Every structure is written in structure tokens, then in C-alpha cells.
Amino acid sequence: MNTHFKDIHIGKLIHQxxxxVSVKTLRICNFFNxxxxxxxxxxxxxxxxxxTLLKWCKLLEYDFFRVYSQHLILYSPPSGIDKKEKSMLPSFRKSIYTREIIDFIMELVHTGEKSKSQIIEEYRIPKSTLYKWIEKYKG
Structure with missing residues (x-):
């Protein structure tokens, strides 16, 4: 799914x-009644x-929520919230990068669309992480 994670159209992604996976319309209609x-x-x-999105995830065996998580990793502003404060909500590590995000960033580097410093600044990818990716995914 070579998508830019900034503008998500979930209907198009579901259709794709x-x-x-070649799911028949009749099966979809039956599943959603x-x-x-x-x-x-x-x-x-x-x-x-x-x-509704959760139902699509189950039917198509694909985590569409991950697309939104990737958007948050790439485009959310730094939090003004004190991280030391405990929350009753589950906590998730933001620094887990999926293969799609790595591919997206590597495409930006390889095409020259963004400089390394732009990527580090705009997407808050740690410099050491970016250079590890560049070394690992030469091509």
C-alpha cells in the first residue's frame, strides 16, 4: 500500500x-447485513x-487502524502533556515504526524529495534511527 499517510481515504483503502483478497459483494452484504x-x-x-472500521478489519483480515497510527507517528505534533503523569488509558510506544513507514521515509531519502535533516525535523525520526535505516535499506 504505497500511500502517503497524510491524507487518508479509508473507503478507497478498504476497496483496494x-x-x-477477492471478497465477493454478497459476502460483504451478509457480513454487514x-x-x-x-x-x-x-x-x-x-x-x-x-x-464499522473494526468490522472491515475483521472481514478483510487487515488492521486499517494501523494506517491512522502511522499518520500519528509521522504527523502528530510533539505533545505538551507531561509524560510522567500516569494515565488510566493503555500506553503505546510511539517509536515502533512499521515497514510501510520505513519504506515511505526511504523513498523520500532516495528520491531526494526531502533531505535527511528535513525528515528528522518534520517527522521527528531520531537521527541515529534514520541513518540505521539508510545503511540497512540501501538501494
Missing amino acids: RIEE CTEEEVKKMLEQKDLSTD
Whole structure:
């Protein structure tokens, strides 16, 4: 999925996955208990409710939420929240980079679309991490 993670159109991504795994419309309609027209409308949506998206994840065996997580890793501003404060919410490590993010960053480096310093500054990728990726994914 060679997508830029900045502008997410979840309906298009779901449609792409449907085609990749060849799921029949009848199966989708039965799973969602809806009509073909309602499925078509979902695939035209830029955004879907989390409940609906979770159902798509289960049906298509693909974590569409990860696309949004990758967006957060690349585009969220630094937090003004004191990290020492404990939260009742689950905590997740933000520094876990997926292969798609690494490929995205490496494409920027290899095409010269962004300089290394721009990548470090704009996406807050640690310098040591970026240079490890460059060494590992030469090409």
C-alpha cells in the first residue's frame, strides 16, 4: 500500500483490500447485513465510524487502524502533556515504526524529495534511527 499517510481515504483503502483478497459483494452484504448500495456508500466515505472500521478489519483480515497510527507517528505534533503523569488509558510506544513507514521515509531519502535533516525535523525520526535505516535499506 504505497500511500502517503497524510491524507487518508479509508473507503478507497478498504476497496483496494477487497480487490486484493477477492471478497465477493454478497459476502460483504451478509457480513454487514446491508445492501450493495450501502456497501458502495461505505467505500465512497473518507471516514467511517470505528465500529464499522473494526468490522472491515475483521472481514478483510487487515488492521486499517494501523494506517491512522502511522499518520500519528509521522504527523502528530510533539505533545505538551507531561509524560510522567500516569494515565488510566493503555500506553503505546510511539517509536515502533512499521515497514510501510520505513519504506515511505526511504523513498523520500532516495528520491531526494526531502533531505535527511528535513525528515528528522518534520517527522521527528531520531537521527541515529534514520541513518540505521539508510545503511540497512540501501538501494
